[in-house]
Each structure stands twice: as structure tokens, then as C-alpha cells.
Amino acid sequence: MFAVTILGNNSAVPAFNRHPTSQVVTMEGHNFLVDCGEGTQIQMINYKIRRSKISHIFISHLHGDHYFGLIGLINSFGLLNHQQDLHVFGPSPLEQIIELQLSVANTVLPFKLHFHTIDKEGVLIEEEKFIVKCFRTNHRIECYGFLFQEKKKPRKINPEKAKQYQIPSSFYDRLQHGEDYIQKDGTIIQNNLVTEAGVKTKSYAYCADTKYDESIIPHLQGADLIYHETTYLDNLRERAEIRFHSTSRQAGLFAQKAGVAKLLIGHFSSKYDTLEEFETEAKEVFPNTELALEGVAYTI
Amino acid sequence: MFAVTILGNNSAVPAFNRHPTSQVVTMEGHNFLVDCGEGTQIQMINYKIRRSKISHIFISHLHGDHYFGLIGLINSFGLLNHQQDLHVFGPSPLEQIIELQLSVANTVLPFKLHFHTIDKEGVLIEEEKFIVKCFRTNHRIECYGFLFQEKKKPRKINPEKAKQYQIPSSFYDRLQHGEDYIQKDGTIIQNNLVTEAGVKTKSYAYCADTKYDESIIPHLQGADLIYHETTYLDNLRERAEIRFHSTSRQAGLFAQKAGVAKLLIGHFSSKYDTLEEFETEAKEVFPNTELALEGVAYTI
Numbered sequence: 001m002f003a004v005t006i007l008g009n010n011s012a013v014p015a016f017n018r019h020p021t022s023q024v025v026t027m028e029g030h031n032f033l034v035d036c037g038e039g040t041q042i043q044m045i046n047y048k049i050r051r052s053k054i055s056h057i058f059i060s061h062l063h064g065d066h067y068f069g070l071i072g073l074i075n076s077f078g079l080l081n082h083q084q085d086l087h088v089f090g091p092s093p094l095e096q097i098i099e100l101q102l103s104v105a106n107t108v109l110p111f112k113l114h115f116h117t118i119d120k121e122g123v124l125i126e127e128e129k130f131i132v133k134c135f136r137t138n139h140r141i142e143c144y145g146f147l148f149q150e151k152k153k154p155r156k157i158n159p160e161k162a163k164q165y166q167i168p169s170s171f172y173d174r175l176q177h178g179e180d181y182i183q184k185d186g187t188i189i190q191n192n193l194v195t196e197a198g199v200k201t202k203s204y205a206y207c208a209d210t211k212y213d214e215s216i217i218p219h220l221q222g223a224d225l226i227y228h229e230t231t232y233l234d235n236l237r238e239r240a241e242i243r244f245h246s247t248s249r250q251a252g253l254f255a256q257k258a259g260v261a262k263l264l265i266g267h268f269s270s271k272y273d274t275l276e277e278f279e280t281e282a283k284e285v286f287p288n289t290e291l292a293l294e295g296v297a298y299t300i
Numbered sequence: 301m302f303a304v305t306i307l308g309n310n311s312a313v314p315a316f317n318r319h320p321t322s323q324v325v326t327m328e329g330h331n332f333l334v335d336c337g338e339g340t341q342i343q344m345i346n347y348k349i350r351r352s353k354i355s356h357i358f359i360s361h362l363h364g365d366h367y368f369g370l371i372g373l374i375n376s377f378g379l380l381n382h383q384q385d386l387h388v389f390g391p392s393p394l395e396q397i398i399e400l401q402l403s404v405a406n407t408v409l410p411f412k413l414h415f416h417t418i419d420k421e422g423v424l425i426e427e428e429k430f431i432v433k434c435f436r437t438n439h440r441i442e443c444y445g446f447l448f449q450e451k452k453k454p455r456k457i458n459p460e461k462a463k464q465y466q467i468p469s470s471f472y473d474r475l476q477h478g479e480d481y482i483q484k485d486g487t488i489i490q491n492n493l494v495t496e497a498g499v500k501t502k503s504y505a506y507c508a509d510t511k512y513d514e515s516i517i518p519h520l521q522g523a524d525l526i527y528h529e530t531t532y533l534d535n536l537r538e539r540a541e542i543r544f545h546s547t548s549r550q551a552g553l554f555a556q557k558a559g560v561a562k563l564l565i566g567h568f569s570s571k572y573d574t575l576e577e578f579e580t581e582a583k584e585v586f587p588n589t590e591l592a593l594e595g596v597a598y599t600i
Contacts, residue, residue, distance in 0.1 A: 013376045014342050038372040039339045042314050062404045064375045068368075072338040075364045076313045093404060100397055104362045105441060141405060 002027050002150065002202055004034075004227065005297040006266065007043040011231050011245075012065050014039070015270035019294060020065035023227070024049055025148050025204060026297075028129045033057040033073075034146060034206050040069035041076055047295045052082065056125065058132075059090030060208035061143035067094065071101050078109045085112045089124055089134070091142050092117050118144055121219075135219035137210035140244040145208045147220055153198030161194040204300045205260075209267065211241060212250040217258045225300045226260050227292060229267035230278055248278045252285030266292030302327050302450065302502055304334075304527065305597040306566065307343040311531050311545075312365050314339070315570035319594060320365035323527070324349055325448050325504060326597075328429045333357040333373075334446060334506050340369035341376055347595045352382065356425065358432075359390030360508035361443035367394065371401045378409045385412045389424055389434070391442045392417050418444055421519075435519035437510035440544040445508045447520055453498030461494040504600045505560075509567065511541060512550040517558045525600045526560050527592060529567035530578055548578045552585030566592030 003026045008019035020037025024044075031053040033040075044051055051073075059067045067090070077086065088094070095115040102109070116124065118134055121144075125132040129151055134144040154176035162172070167181045167189065175181065176198075181189040205220035207228045220226055231245035240247050246254070248265060255263035263286050265278055272278070275291050282289040290298065303326045308319035320337025324344075331353040333340075344351055351373075359367045367390065377386065388394070395415040402409070416424065418434055421444075425432040429451055434444040454476035462472070467481045467489065475481065476498075481489040505520035507528045520526055531545035540547050546554070548565060555563035563586050565578055572578075575591050582589040590598065 012379050014345065019342070038369065039342055042319070042339055045314065062401075064372060064401065064405060068372045068375070068401075069338065072364060072368045075368070079312050093400075097397075097400060097404070100393075100400065101362075101364065101368075104393060104397070105364060 002148075002204070002300040003297045004204060004206075004225070004264070004300065005047065005049065006264075006292045006294050007040055007047065007049070008035075008037045009266040009268060009292045009294055010065075011229075011267045011269050012063075013270045016273050018268065018270075019043055020068070021267060022069065023206070023292075024054075025206075027148055027150070027204075028127075030055065032132070032148065035060055035066040035208075036068075036070040036073060037065045038068040038072075041073045043294070051077070051080070052084070054086075055084055056087045056132075057089070058124070058134075058146050059088065059094055060137075060145065060206070061139060061141055062091060062094060062097075063141065063209065066209070070094075071098055074098060074102075074109070074113065075105075075107065077111065078107060082111050085114060087114045087116060089116045089118055091144070092119065133219070135216060137208045137216060138213040138244065139209045139211070143208050143210065145206055145210070145216065145219070147203060147205045147223070149203040150201040152201050155191070155195040155198050157195050165189045165194060167194065202300050207254075209244065210246060211244045212246050212254060214254070214257060217254070220260070221258055223258070223260045225262045225264060225298065226255060226258065227264045227266060228254055230265045230282065231267055231269045233272075233277055234281055248281040249285055252282035252289060255282075255286040255289070261288065263289040264292045264298060265289060302448075302504070302600040303597045304504060304506075304525070304564070304600065305347065305349065306564075306592045306594050307340055307347065307349070308335075308337050309566040309568060309592045309594055310365075311529075311567045311569050312363075313570045316573050318568065318570075319343055320368070321567060322369065323506070323592075324354075325506075327448055327450070327504075328427075330355065332432070332448065335360055335366040335508075336368075336370040336373060337365045338368040338372075341373045343594070351377070351380070352384070354386070355384055356387045356432075357389070358424070358434075358446050359388065359394055360437075360445065360506070361439060361441055362391060362394060362397075363441065363509065366509070370394075371398055374398060374402075374409070374413065375405075375407065377411065378407060382411050385414060387414045387416060389416045389418055391444070392419065433519070435516060437508045437516060438513040438544065439509045439511070443508050443510065445506055445510070445516065445519070447503060447505045447523070449503040450501040452501055455491070455495040455498050457495050465489045465494060467494065502600050507554075509544065510546060511544045512546050512554060514554070514557060517554070520560070521558055523558070523560045525562045525564060525598065526555060526558065527564040527566060528554055530565045530582065531567055531569045533572075533577055534581055548581040549585055552582035552589060555582075555586040555589070561588065563589040564592045564598060565589060 010018035307322040310318035534549040
């Protein structure tokens with residue numbers, strides 16, 4: 001399963017039973033936590049997210065509504081006797097903030113806590129089946145989005161065809177990776193005669209907090225799903241601009257220009273007690289839009 | 301009104317819809333916040349506590365379940381354009397922890413934030429009608445309890461009697477404070493002939509996290525209400541001792557020895573999904589005990 005579950009969809013101040021930003025990306029058996037606003041650990045309990053499966057946490061930036069819940073979560077992992085290593089990725093000085101709070105309480109964690117300071121765009125994790133990258137967004141302070149990408153799946157061999165062209169099984173691995181086979185007499189057997197494409201690889205991009213900025217698009221072009229913030233409706237476009245945030249119409253426009261399959265919108269300002277207008281506005285530009293609702297898992 | 305409203309009654313890790321420690325003491329028109337575990341600002345919304353009335357916050361100690369919600373609350377006060385000065389009392393290095401987090405986000409608060417580092421027992425606030433004191437408890441790290449005390453109310457003059465003894469009205473203020481009146485011929489008019497006692501003054505003590513320790517008693521002897529922690533039931537008395545916590549039976553014993561009128565118990569371990577046994581156990585020693593339940597205001 002490749003999905004994202006929303007734990008908090010509100011901006012800055014909690015309101016109307018909406019919580020500050022946090023979401024869980026489930027991919028290849030991992031639960032990746034993306035941002036961790038205050039109360040995230042309580043939302044995890046509410047929505048039955050297995051805390052023990054969280055081994056990597058990505059913090060986009062150091063505005064409180066995106067990380068004030070991190071120290072509480074780490075502390076609880078300690079009290080619950082979590083044993084697995086925990087990797088935290090985020091801008092400096094996140095490590096200092098967390099370590100200071102652990103040290104004043106003389107906290108000794110029963111697991112290894114690894115900090116990975118993000119200070120540039122690039123690959124954060126690369127494993128056999130997936131890759132996680134970060135990219136800069138355009139916000140008031142240093143801020144990163146995250147791209148979760150399945151790696152290219154191997155091509156599927158048609159065994160009958162392979163046999164017919166007398167391809168030895170020792171060459172199958174290279175066939176799966178797209179190579180042509182050359183017979184002893186020099187005849188080239190084109191790869192697509194004996195294989196077909198593997199399952200399509202998918203990707204999800206979390207675009208964090210940002211003003212409308214098309215320079216971000218190349219990092220996530222053609223993604224299957226993106227989460228883009230919409231703090232305001234478009235009649236407050238100037239306010240959004242000043243505060244380095246986006247409007248719902250801009251989120252739609254961004255998704256359209258990036259050629260993505262689907263758009264999730266969130267990070268709603270506490271000014272708004274209902275969300276319908278956000279959906280309507282974004283859909284006018286980009287029809288395949290959904291509101292990011294807390295507790296809902298969106299399949300990618 | 302003099303009352304305490306419980307916002308969080310659980311220890312360390314949130315569980316069973318119970319939250320980390322926080323409570324609001326309402327006294328003489330003030331809302332004093334005592335401890336501020338993660339999610340306190342959300343609990344305030346849930347229980348309709350007017351955040352704008354909070355001008356003083358008291359933090360007992362720097363274990364996370366007592367203060368991780370403070371930075372979020374202060375940050376929200378800023379975003380909500382709170383104007384009133386805010387006074388925060390707590391042990392060092394609380395100020396450093398909060399200031400570091402405000403500075404990394406370039407936060408400029410629209411109100412004055414005053415830190416008052418607690419490093420000894422004594423008076424924290426003294427106003428015309430009340431006094432707030434702190435006292436040390438016996439915990440794993442430096443930890444303080446807080447005593448909220450109404451000041452002695454003036455005695456009530458019986459105007460007919462005062463006239464009868466020819467006491468001039470210019471002396472009434474001194475009568476209210478208990479002085480006798482001496483007539484021109486030297487006759488002493490005893491104060492209680494012309495006045496009666498004012499309304500009884502009341503007090504509330506929050507005993508924070510502590511192991512059972514009778515040396516704390518003199519600070520709160522005879523209080524109308526105390527909140528004492530009970531992290532465990534008495535069959536885990538050894539564990540309580542090792543971890544510098546108390547059991548329910550010990551909380552009852554403490555209340556009995558301190559001669560207080562009523563006991564509230566809270567700070568329940570996440571081990572327990574129900575609370576009835578805590579109440580039963582404490583009541584065996586001290587019958588006038590109540591469970592501190594979230595959202596409930598207990599009148600003092």
C-alpha cells in the first residue's frame with residue numbers, strides 16, 4: 001500500500017476541531033511521519049496509527065505548527081520503551097531544540113536517535129524499492145517539501161517468449177532491467193519482444209508551506225498525488241503573498257501546471273470554520289482535487 | 301469564584317482520552333494556568349476556557365508532560381494578537397527553551413513575555429486580595445508545588461454597635477483589621493464587641509509530582525482543597541518510590557495528616573484504563589476525596 005493519512009490539516013492555531021500539520025505516508029511497509037504539530041501523538045492514538053512503526057520523521061520547517069509535537073512524541077517513544085532507531089530529518093537547529101529538552105529532564109532514550117540536518121535539496125533516503133527526496137519551497141523561513149517515490153519496478157518476462165528466443169535464465173535479471181539480448185549469431189532480440197512493463201511506479205509530494213512558485217514544479221512533475229497548502233481563499237491572495245502562503249485557486253493552478261494526477265489541499269487558516277469553498281475554488285482550476293480531511297487515508 | 305478546572309489528569313504518556321497535566325485556577329477574576337502539557341491549548345478550546353484571560357502561567361518542573369504545551373500556547377497567543385503581558389513562572393532553563401524556539405521562527409510577540417525563574421520556595425505573587433506561593437516537592441528533578449491563598453478578609457462592622465460605643469467612622473478601617481478602640485477616658489472597646497469575622501479565607505494547593513513526603517505538609521496545612529498526584533495504586537508502592545511518585549493510598553494519608561478539607565487526585569499512569577480503584581483506595585484513608593476529571597471545575 002502507498003497512501004497518506006492526514007493527522008492535522010489546519011494552519012498555525014488549532015480551531016474547529018482541526019489540528020496543526022501532520023501526516024503519515026505509508027510506503028513499502030514503512031510509516032513515514034511528515035511534520036509533527038502539537039498533539040500529533042494524540043491524533044495517532046485517535047486514528048489508530050501504530051506509533052511503533054514510525055522509524056523516520058521529516059520536518060519541513062521550524063514554524064511551531066509543524067514541529068511542536070515532535071519532542072512529546074520522542075519522549076513518549078522513550079517512555080513506551082521503543083527500541084528501534086529513530087531518524088529525524090529537519091532544518092537546523094532542530095537537533096539543538098530537542099536535545100536541550102531531553103537533557104533538562106535527564107532523559108535517557110532506550111533507542112538511538114539520529115538527527116539528519118537538511119540544508120540543501122537532494123536525496124534523503126534511497127533504498128531498494130523507494131527513494132525520498134527533499135526540495136526547497138518558498139516560505140518565510142527555510143522550508144522543504146518531500147517527494148516519496150517508488151523505484152522503477154522490474155519488467156515482467158514472458159517465459160514462453162524467452163524460451164522461444166533461446167535466452168538463458170542467467171540473463172533474466174538483465175532482461176527485467178530492460179536490456180536487449182544478443183544471440184550467438186549476432187541477432188538482437190529486442191527487450192520488448194520478451195518482456196512487458198512492470199507495474200507503474202508512483203510518487204507523492206508533500207509541498208509544505210509555500211507561496212505560489214512554479215520553480216518548485218520540476219521536483220514533482222507528473223506525480224500521482226501532491227499535497228499543496230491553501231491557507232486562504234483567493235480573495236485573500238495579497239495576504240497569502242505577504243505571509244508566504246498560497247490560496248486554493250493557486251494550489252489548483254500549481255497542480256495543473258505540474259501535470260499531476262491528483263491534488264490534496266490542506267493547511268487551512270483558522271479564520272474559516274467550514275472548508276467547502278476551498279474545494280470549490282481549487283476544482284474550478286483543477287477538477288481532481290480533494291480536501292485533506294483528518295483521519296482519512298488517501299491512496300496514491 | 302475560587303475553583304480549579306482540570307484540563308489534563310494523566311501522567312507521562314497520553315492514553316484513554318486522558319491528557320498530560322494542566323489545570324486552570326480561577327481566583328479573584330484571574331485565570332492562572334498551572335502546568336501546560338502537550339495539547340493544553342486544544343483542551344482549553346474543548347472546555348471553553350477563555351485563553352485571553354490567562355495572564356500568569358506556573359510550571360512545576362521540566363518533565364515534558366508538564367510543559368511541552370507551553371511553547372504552542374505562547375505562539376498561539378501571538379498569532380491571536382494577545383496584547384496583555386504574560387508572566388511565566390518556572391524552573392531554569394525554561395526561558396532558554398522557549399526563547400530558542402521563538403527565535404528560530406523569527407517570532408515577534410505582540411505582548412510582553414516576562415519570565416520569572418523559580419529557584420527557591422517563597423512568594424511568587426502578592427496582591428491586595430490574594431497571594432501565590434511555591435514550595436519544593438520531592439521529585440526526580442527540581443519541582444515545585446503552588447499554593448493559592450486568599451488574603452484575610454476584613455472584619456465586618458456592626459454599625460449600630462459602633463455608634464453605641466461612639467467610635468468615629470475614621471477608625472472603621474482599623475476596626476476592620478481587628479484593632480480594639482480606646483475611648484477618651486481610657487476604656488477599651490474590644491474589637492469583637494463591634495465587629496464579626498469576615499468571610500473565611502480559602503486556599504488551594506497544587507502538590508505537583510512528588511513522592512510521599514510529610515515535610516511538604518507545613519506549606520499547605522489546613523488548605524480547603526489540595527491536588528495530590530497518584531500515579532499508581534498502592535500495590536506498586538515500590539515503583540512509585542523509585543520513580544519519585546505517589547500511590548493513591550499515600551495521597552489520602554498525606555491529605556489526612558495535612559488536615560485539609562478535601563483531596564483531588566490525578567496524574568494517573570497510562571497503565572490504568574479505568575480510575576475507580578484510585579478513588580476507592582484514597583477514600584479508605586481520606587473519605588473526602590474526588591478524582592480529578594478533565595473538564596470538571598472543582599469549587600474551593
